[in-house]
Amino acid sequence: MNATPTCRTMDLRLHCRVSTDNSQPALVQRPLTHLLPTNWEFHPTKITSLHFDRRSITTYGFTFPDSVANSDLTSDSPPSGEINIPSATATNTRLAFRAGDRPTKIRPPRNIIKLEDRLYYLLQPPLETIFTNRSLEFPCTPFAYQLEGVGFLYPRHAAILADEMGLGKTMQAITTVRLLATAGEVRQVLVICPKPLVTNWQREFAQWAPEIPVTIIEGNRKRREWLWNMTDTLVKLANYEIVMRDKLLLKEMESSFDLVVLDEAQRIKNQSSATSRAIRSIKRHRSWALTGTPIENSSEDLCSIFDFLSPGTVRRDWKPQRLRQATEDYLLRRTKRKVLKELPPILYRDAQLSLTSEQMKTYQMAEDEGVVRLAELGGEITVQHVFELILRLKQICNFDPATDRSSKFERLFVDLEELVASGEKAIVFSQWVKSLNNLKGRLSSYCPLEYHGKIATQKRDDVIQKFRDDPRHQVLLISYGAGSVGLNLQFASYVFLFDRWWNPAVEDQAINRAHRIGAKGPVTVTRFLTQGTVEERIDEVLRQKRKIFDSIFSDNDTPKNAGLSQQEIFGLFDLRVPIGSTKSAA
Amino acid sequence: MSASNRKSKNAIGFLTILESSEHGISGGYLLLNSTGRPIEFHCTAPVHPSRTQEILYGATLKPYLFGEILGQTLLSQTQTEPLFVCTNVVEVATARPFVSYPIVVLLSENNVKSAPSLRIDEPTPGQPVPAPLGMVSVQLMNQPAAVLADHPSDRQLMNDRCKDLHESFDFHEPFERIRDAVEEAQNE
Numbered sequence: 104m105n106a107t108p109t110c111r112t113m114d115l116r117l118h119c120r121v122s123t124d125n126s127q128p129a130l131v132q133r134p135l136t137h138l139l140p141t142n143w144e145f146h147p148t149k150i151t152s153l154h155f156d157r158r159s160i161t162t163y164g165f166t167f168p169d170s171v172a173n174s175d176l177t178s179d180s181p182p183s184g185e186i187n188i189p190s191a192t193a194t195n196t197r198l199a200f201r202a203g204d205r206p207t208k209i210r211p212p213r214n215i216i217k218l219e220d221r222l223y224y225l226l227q228p229p230l231e232t233i234f235t236n237r238s239l240e241f242p243c244t245p246f247a248y249q250l251e252g253v254g255f256l257y258p259r260h261a262a263i264l265a266d267e268m269g270l271g272k273t274m275q276a277i278t279t280v281r282l283l284a285t286a287g288e289v290r291q292v293l294v295i296c297p298k299p300l301v302t303n304w305q306r307e308f309a310q311w312a313p314e315i316p317v318t319i320i321e322g323n324r325k326r327r328e329w330l331w332n333m334t335d336t337l338v339k340l341a342n343y344e345i346v347m348r349d350k351l352l353l354k355e356m357e358s359s360f361d362l363v364v365l366d367e368a369q370r371i372k373n374q375s376s377a378t379s380r381a382i383r384s385i386k387r388h389r390s391w392a393l394t395g396t397p398i399e400n401s402s403e404d405l406c407s408i409f410d411f412l413s414p415g416t417v418r419r420d421w422k423p424q425r426l427r428q429a430t431e432d433y434l435l436r437r438t439k440r441k442v443l444k445e446l447p448p449i450l451y452r453d454a455q456l457s458l459t460s461e462q463m464k465t466y467q468m469a470e471d472e473g474v475v476r477l478a479e480l481g482g483e484i485t486v487q488h489v490f491e492l493i494l495r496l497k498q499i500c501n502f503d504p505a506t507d508r509s510s511k512f513e514r515l516f517v518d519l520e521e522l523v524a525s526g527e528k529a530i531v532f533s534q535w536v537k538s539l540n541n542l543k544g545r546l547s548s549y550c551p552l553e554y555h556g557k558i559a560t561q562k563r564d565d566v567i568q569k570f571r572d573d574p575r576h577q578v579l580l581i582s583y584g585a586g587s588v589g590l591n592l593q594f595a596s597y598v599f600l601f602d603r604w605w606n607p608a609v610e611d612q613a614i615n616r617a618h619r620i621g622a623k624g625p626v627t628v629t630r631f632l633t634q635g636t637v638e639e640r641i642d643e644v645l646r647q648k649r650k651i652f653d654s655i656f657s658d659n660d661t662p663k664n665a666g667l668s669q670q671e672i673f674g675l676f677d678l679r680v681p682i683g684s685t686k687s688a689a
Numbered sequence: 690m691s692a693s694n695r696k697s698k699n700a701i702g703f704l705t706i707l708e709s710s711e712h713g714i715s716g717g718y719l720l721l722n723s724t725g726r727p728i729e730f731h732c733t734a735p736v737h738p739s740r741t742q743e744i745l746y747g748a749t750l751k752p753y754l755f756g757e758i759l760g761q762t763l764l765s766q767t768q769t770e771p772l773f774v775c776t777n778v779v780e781v782a783t784a785r786p787f788v789s790y791p792i793v794v795l796l797s798e799n800n801v802k803s804a805p806s807l808r809i810d811e812p813t814p815g816q817p818v819p820a821p822l823g824m825v826s827v828q829l830m831n832q833p834a835a836v837l838a839d840h841p842s843d844r845q846l847m848n849d850r851c852k853d854l855h856e857s858f859d860f861h862e863p864f865e866r867i868r869d870a871v872e873e874a875q876n877e
Binding site for chain 2: 161164165166167206218222225226227228233
């Protein structure tokens with residue numbers, strides 16, 4: 104049936120009524136109804152199925168190299184490599200990391216691009232866990248900032264650890280080498296340091312990584328050649344002079360070093376020097392520089408260190424701001440003030456002295472004659488001529504050559520009398536061995552010891568030991584050249600700078616021999632300065648240099664002049680730089 | 690689960706779920722040796738359950754998504770069979786039927802609170818955190834933990850397998866590593 108049926112409603116109930124007289128009223132008639140068949144259209148209900156499709160989940164993953172991760176999975180055998188590093192013994196000193204300290208994580212450097220490589224470092228355990236679980240032996244628990252330094256060096260193939268002197272750069276480098284060696288990441292390490300520091304490094308390795316074999320490169324050429332080619336030693340220790348001498352041997356070596364560590368890396372600040380070239384030619388995979396003074400004179404010093412670390416990373420014509428941005432991920436610098444709040448303070452005393460009348464007479468004569476002589480040189484004058492005059496005048500400020508009078512000594516003697524009486528020890532720095540010898544004679548009642556270039560290298564350790572252990576020796580006379588780096592003299596509370604060095608960084612190095620970890624009390628630094636002399640003018644130059652350093656390593660404003668120009672050197676005597684001479688002087 | 694190619698006598702798995710409003714829900718799995726050194730790492734791309742799925746799965750969404758989907762997927766990737774897998778997310782325990790080793794949940798007030806469907810009682814401050822519904826308490830190197838009650842042998846297995854671990858082994862720290870690594874991967 105095609106027509107749509109019409110529908111209407113009707114009441115189908117049948118009504119009936121019953122009367123009380125039994126009469127039957129007629130029923131209401133039932134309506135006639137018909138059944139009509141019809142087709143209903145049926146629409147089935149829609150069903151929606153929802154499910155998580157397991158196959159659609161993407162995963163990313165990787166497996167760590169066996170030598171790194173699984174060295175203890177199957178046995179106690181060392182990680183793959185040629186060097187067998189014995190495990191630390193069960194009698195190790197347990198490290199007591201302070202509860203609540205943030206764990207020290209290894210963060211990948213910015214120049215690691217590949218995700219897998221970045222995760223490799225991120226997924227390493229905190230250093231505290233590594234040290235504790237591997238039961239590594241340490242003479243004492245490292246400071247948190249030192250662990251941070253280790254975490255900084257560990258993943259970097261090019262790095263400068265530029266902590267202020269006395270914060271333990273050596274220990275941080277050694278600990279990182281130790282971790283890398285245990286992980287099988289380094290097998291051949293070369294440490295290059297100044298000659299006087301070789302024994303210091305050897306001692307520090309024995310203390311902080313006693314299980315690592317260290318070989319000192321020394322002896323005649325034949326022996327050195329044999330030592331260079333030794334493969335069963337993990338660390339080779341050489342001084343800069345040996346590296347220079349053996350540059351051809353190093354060049355001919357077939358294998359590369361996994362890591363080269365340059366201590367006191369400011370030694371290569373002159374890019375064109377033979378030392379710098381010899382160091383740069385060493386085949387290596389990782390390069391680290393340790394220095395408390397990455398910039399001694401100008402930002403070019405830092406660029407030269409980068410020529411060794413990562414050539415092409417910086418350019419010499421960059422301004423300090425850009426240089427800082429380009430180098431910040433490679434460089435870690437902490438100051439004692441920042442990280443060692445518990446370290447006692449340095450108390451500076453600027454002793455501004457007047458020359459004795461005899462000294463002043465000699466000084467005036469020398470300066471007047473010297474300036475006249477320089478003026479007479481005219482166009483022939485060089486910066487060397489000016490330096491010669493400066494040195495001569497500075498020596499007069501120390502001791503009058505005619506009468507041997509010295510206002511500095513008079514003041515020093517008074518100060519020493521007082522502090523020696525109270526049982527304290529003092530260090531006296533000078534630029535000249537001659538001045539130190541003069542002081543030695545005058546201070547004989549204090550049994551002074553000497554530490555300078557004229558003292559044989561093999562005797563120097565004895566000098567330091569005597570000064571530390573023998574109460575009779577309360578004064579150490581020391582030259583900036585020999586003793587401003589690497590020495591631990593924290594048992595001395597007084598430092599005297601008898602004369603001033605050209606560079607504030609070197610003075611800081613000197614002061615930090617005493618002001619370092621282990622110092623029991625404040626360190627008093629007395630800086631002698633004779634008024635109205637070239638020393639006063641040099642002091643002003645030093646202050647300018649300090650500003651240069653701050654412009655790279657702090658947020659201070661950048662000074663316009665980033666280096667000490669010849670003009671400034673000549674300016675000490677109101678002289679003009681001859682035409683055509685424009686190079687940086689110092 | 691795929692057969693493990695490498696067997697380790699002392700590898701421990703750490704599996705966690707990371708929820709981020711920006712990226713969605715991801716799983717991360719880190720396999721460590723007994724000194725805490727990493728052996729393997731796997732993570733999932735983020736997933737986003739739809740509103741409909743949230744309604745339909747209701748309280749069972751998290752156990753299903755975290756354990757059966759993300760957990761099982763990650764555990765199937767590993768090449769090294771661990772002694773056990775540790776998680777800080779209660780719902781991940783539902784991946785247990787798919788693997789042959791125990792999955793142990795580190796209990797804390799936070800993770801029990803965040804899994805209301807599996808909780809028996811409100812944790813009382815200062816008191817040991819009760820094991821969630823369907824789980825039994827175990828001690829993981831003095832840490833309160835729980836394993837699924839459906840796998841009664843897990844309790845003993847856990848005790849046996851923790852014997853050789855260093856007493857200072859930190860079971861919480863690896864989850865930080867997973868978080869850092871997943872965030873790094875997501876920022877790629």
